[in-house]
Amino acid sequence: MIYFDNAATSFPKPNIVYDSIMKVMKEYGANPGRSGHKLALKLGREIYETRELIAKLFNIDNPMNIIFSYNCTDSLNLGIKGILNKGDHVITTSMEHNSVLRPLKALEKDGIEITIVKGDSMGRINTKDIEESIKENTKLIVTTHISNLTGTIMPIEKIGEIAEKHNIYYLVDAAQSAGVYNIDVKKMHIDLLAFPGHKGLLGPQGTGALYIGDNIDLKEMKQGGTGSISHLLQQPDVNPDRYESGTPNGPGIVGLGTGIKYILDKGMDNIRRHEEELTRYFIEEVRKIDGVKVYGPLDIKEQAAVVPINIKDEDSSEISYILDEYYNIAVRPGLHCAPMAHKTIGTFEQGVVRFSFGPFNSFQEIETGIKAIREISKEV
Amino acid sequence: MIYFDNAATSFPKPNIVYDSIMKVMKEYGANPGRSGHKLALKLGREIYETRELIAKLFNIDNPMNIIFSYNCTDSLNLGIKGILNKGDHVITTSMEHNSVLRPLKALEKDGIEITIVKGDSMGRINTKDIEESIKENTKLIVTTHISNLTGTIMPIEKIGEIAEKHNIYYLVDAAQSAGVYNIDVKKMHIDLLAFPGHKGLLGPQGTGALYIGDNIDLKEMKQGGTGSISHLLQQPDVNPDRYESGTPNGPGIVGLGTGIKYILDKGMDNIRRHEEELTRYFIEEVRKIDGVKVYGPLDIKEQAAVVPINIKDEDSSEISYILDEYYNIAVRPGLHCAPMAHKTIGTFEQGVVRFSFGPFNSFQEIETGIKAIREISKEV
Numbered sequence: 001m002i003y004f005d006n007a008a009t010s011f012p013k014p015n016i017v018y019d020s021i022m023k024v025m026k027e028y029g030a031n032p033g034r035s036g037h038k039l040a041l042k043l044g045r046e047i048y049e050t051r052e053l054i055a056k057l058f059n060i061d062n063p064m065n066i067i068f069s070y071n072c073t074d075s076l077n078l079g080i081k082g083i084l085n086k087g088d089h090v091i092t093t094s095m096e097h098n099s100v101l102r103p104l105k106a107l108e109k110d111g112i113e114i115t116i117v118k119g120d121s122m123g124r125i126n127t128k129d130i131e132e133s134i135k136e137n138t139k140l141i142v143t144t145h146i147s148n149l150t151g152t153i154m155p156i157e158k159i160g161e162i163a164e165k166h167n168i169y170y171l172v173d174a175a176q177s178a179g180v181y182n183i184d185v186k187k188m189h190i191d192l193l194a195f196p197g198h199k200g201l202l203g204p205q206g207t208g209a210l211y212i213g214d215n216i217d218l219k220e221m222k223q224g225g226t227g228s229i230s231h232l233l234q235q236p237d238v239n240p241d242r243y244e245s246g247t248p249n250g251p252g253i254v255g256l257g258t259g260i261k262y263i264l265d266k267g268m269d270n271i272r273r274h275e276e277e278l279t280r281y282f283i284e285e286v287r288k289i290d291g292v293k294v295y296g297p298l299d300i301k302e303q304a305a306v307v308p309i310n311i312k313d314e315d316s317s318e319i320s321y322i323l324d325e326y327y328n329i330a331v332r333p334g335l336h337c338a339p340m341a342h343k344t345i346g347t348f349e350q351g352v353v354r355f356s357f358g359p360f361n362s363f364q365e366i367e368t369g370i371k372a373i374r375e376i377s378k379e380v
Numbered sequence: 381m382i383y384f385d386n387a388a389t390s391f392p393k394p395n396i397v398y399d400s401i402m403k404v405m406k407e408y409g410a411n412p413g414r415s416g417h418k419l420a421l422k423l424g425r426e427i428y429e430t431r432e433l434i435a436k437l438f439n440i441d442n443p444m445n446i447i448f449s450y451n452c453t454d455s456l457n458l459g460i461k462g463i464l465n466k467g468d469h470v471i472t473t474s475m476e477h478n479s480v481l482r483p484l485k486a487l488e489k490d491g492i493e494i495t496i497v498k499g500d501s502m503g504r505i506n507t508k509d510i511e512e513s514i515k516e517n518t519k520l521i522v523t524t525h526i527s528n529l530t531g532t533i534m535p536i537e538k539i540g541e542i543a544e545k546h547n548i549y550y551l552v553d554a555a556q557s558a559g560v561y562n563i564d565v566k567k568m569h570i571d572l573l574a575f576p577g578h579k580g581l582l583g584p585q586g587t588g589a590l591y592i593g594d595n596i597d598l599k600e601m602k603q604g605g606t607g608s609i610s611h612l613l614q615q616p617d618v619n620p621d622r623y624e625s626g627t628p629n630g631p632g633i634v635g636l637g638t639g640i641k642y643i644l645d646k647g648m649d650n651i652r653r654h655e656e657e658l659t660r661y662f663i664e665e666v667r668k669i670d671g672v673k674v675y676g677p678l679d680i681k682e683q684a685a686v687v688p689i690n691i692k693d694e695d696s697s698e699i700s701y702i703l704d705e706y707y708n709i710a711v712r713p714g715l716h717c718a719p720m721a722h723k724t725i726g727t728f729e730q731g732v733v734r735f736s737f738g739p740f741n742s743f744q745e746i747e748t749g750i751k752a753i754r755e756i757s758k759e760v
Contacts, residue, residue: 005420008410008415009409009627012405018402021401022398025392025584030383031388034385034388034712034717035710035711035713036704036714069450071628072627073605073627074602074626077604097604097605098605098610102604102613102614103602105613196626204405205628205629205630206628206629221601222453222454222601223482223483224479225478225717227717230478230714230717231715231719231728232719233482234485245457245482246454246576247389248585249629250585251586252629252632320416321416324418330420334610336610337610339612339613
């Protein structure tokens with residue numbers, strides 16, 4: 001199987017990730033931060049080490065401001081709902097995933113006002129449109145870093161500057177960028193950073209996190225046992241405990257830390273450069289094929305390793321089925337949980353066939369993919 | 381290391397659990413329910429199989445009414461907050477974990493009324509007290525099945541009958557019972573059943589679930605991508621998608637399914653009987669030791685494999701430290717995220733040293749534990 005579905009989840013993971021998860025499970029799979037015995041403490045320390053690695057990667061001062069979650073959607077819900085109250089205004093974009101738009105739509109019923117800035121046909125957002133949408137009651141700007149549909153890289157540093165200037169919180173959805181593209185929460189004025197563990201960071205499923213900037217009093221969505229201040233029936237007011245009720249995914253978080261170690265060891269720039277080269281070549285070659293339409297900025301300076309295509313007017317699911325069935329190539333068709341982004345680029349009816357590459361894809365695999373598209377485009 | 385901290389998380393897991401998790405991760409660690417390719421479909425099918433196994437275990441008709449979550453706390457928050465609205469009354473007990481009491485306390489501020497029925501000094505609840513607490517606006521009864529402090533087995537079938545009779549929803553916290561004690565949602569009139577994957581069910585951390593009875597319109601706590609009805613910005617209204625936004629813990633859920641297969645294969649009754657025998661012997665022997673106080677009903681018909689003790693007036697953390705450091709025995713001291721339960725049995729100041737046994741504990745380990753307690757009790 002050739003796996004071109006890395007935007008959904010990265011696969012495979014580095015072997016050291018598998019090994020570290022197994023080691024935790026088999027040797028010290030206790031409940032971290034609960035009991036005080038050796039196994040629990042060892043796992044607790046390693047979870048803290050993952051916090052430190054994340055902090056290092058994103059230039060976060062305090063590792064305790066990193067909240068572990070179930071997945072990026074979990075993090076986004078916490079970030080969005082924790083900060084917005086009735087009467088607040090929030091600005092977002094038409095390129096967002098449903099993990100941003102659906103929580104916002106749910107909040108709309110509770111009296112929260114939403115402005116959705118529209119992207120252009122390549123999925124690009126004009127920062128001027130964001131700045132002009134700011135009102136007196138604007139409390140939050142939330143945008144993706146990289147579109148999961150078109151791979152479009154958003155100008156998050158510029159948006160961060162705008163947010164900073166107007167004293168508005170900025171929440172970045174780094175679902176497609178964390179672990180591959182540079183993110184510096186201080187330089188980019190990011191107040192809240194949501195990201196999955198199982199995509200670019202090369203950790204396992206069942207992991208995600210939210211960075212919460214200093215002094216942000218985010219409402220927690222859940223309460224429960226935290227292993228701390230246990231004599232009180234009130235949720236503790238300290239980070240990360242306030243937001244991390246119940247047993248965490250210990251082995252998963254250690255696996256996530258190992259994924260980050262792998263990235264730091266290989267060099268994130270090297271990994272990104274590899275993906276950029278694959279992407280550049282794929283875009284160049286596929287664009288030449290008759291009947292194939294490629295979406296996005298089509299320039300690796302503006303487009304990450306996410307490349308949506310269509311062949312003629314064929315349904316995207318049909319093409320993906322052929323790729324899977326006859327070529328053993330895994331891609332993702334349909335709407336990618338981003339209906340408004342599809343409307344933005346004009347593919348809401350047809351969907352797209354999304355190719356997304358990862359660190360373990362090779363040029364040879366890209367060649368095979370291109371060849372398959374060439375053949376299919378002749379036959380349909 | 382002798383591991384007597386199974387009430388926090390079971391350790392170790394059956395080898396087939398480790399193997400199944402690794403197999404998913406290495407061979408088909410795709411995003412289930414998202415893309416339509418072979419790897420994604422295979423994982424999707426296996427996740428469904430875990431739903432079926434859970435349904436079988438708890439006599440649930442429709443596997444789609446099982447919602448996967450991050451942990452039992454996550455499930456409890458969804459069950460509690462999804463059903464209660466301003467003006468509603470809820471009945472619970474003083475034996476609950478903070479994962480029940482803290483969400484309820486948080487809701488109190490939003491105008492939800494709480495009655496906490498007090499247990500006796502052995503942690504037992506009188507069902508009459510529950511029935512007498514029912515008011516016109518009582519919407520929910522929530523109780524644990526087994527106390528995480530005293531191991532006290534609650535009369536959930538009787539409570540279920542009361543709930544049924546008065547047309548009140550019944551939410552059971554099965555954190556300490558799922559996978560070991562019989563739970564039949566139909567026979568016991570359970571409307572909502574919250575449980576972790578990583579305790580008695582022998583799955584990995586990062587898994588939990590909530591069973592939602594038919595026709596219960598529970599508010600979802602999160603919205604996001606569900607891989608279904610993706611053209612809408614509204615959260616889908618179908619189970620389980622409504623409550624399962626974002627990428628699930630695929631390998632973890634398959635591991636959980638494998639844990640349940642192991643239990644069904646060994647026979648849950650056999651596993652329980654083994655734990656009962658260990659518990660009976662431990663209680664009998666430890667009670668004989670001078671200066672040792674054992675808590676709970678002290679009868680395996682009423683007490684699960686959770687046995688809290690104290691030695692004289694010694695701080696529970698100190699005793700646990702000695703057990704860990706000098707005897708290599710892992711237990712959990714302190715308040716166990718259940719402060720009100722400690723107040724109920726009179727151990728709020730001292731805490732207790734909690735021994736909790738699992739399927740992989742042996743009589744020899746129990747002997748070693750008893751011997752250690754005997755020695756320590758002589759020295760302190």
